[in-house]
Amino acid sequence: MRKEDCIFCKIANGEIPSKSLYEDNKFRVILDLGPATKGHALILPKEHYVNLYELPEDTAAEVMKLAKTMAIKMTGKLNADGFNLIQNNGEAAGQTVMHYHLHLIPRYKNDGQHILWKPGTVSSEELEEIQKQITE
Ligand code: 5GP
């Protein structure tokens, strides 16, 4: 299903032009308009899923397969030194466009980006409690 007022539905299905890097019957890969680094791209499913919670399992597997192919191709063509895959789910996690997308971010030595988090601290009791909360 597509969503009438969703910009990424329109881009993925070619109703709004974008700089496409790849397209098949299920996905389009486009260059991000606010790139973190040179070549920052997004994998968009053509169907509307808000985020990972809604994405069907088989589609999730296909996204990761495509991400690997694109990462290898882009790293070679752009002469990148590394690569981040980033995927935000929900406002609290930084998602601003509510149509599932996976960020493909080529990284370059000294590119000035800081995509890592600030490490916190945790006690072994807290770790055990969290482990229980998730697994039990
Ligand atoms: P989020 O924060 O939801 O994970 O990422 C949304 C991304 O979409 C941002 O990196 C932003 O630059 C990009 N973006 C937002 N609107 C457009 C658009 O109309 N075209 C393209 N190509 N990228 C967009």
Ligand code: ZN
């Ligand atoms: Zn959509």
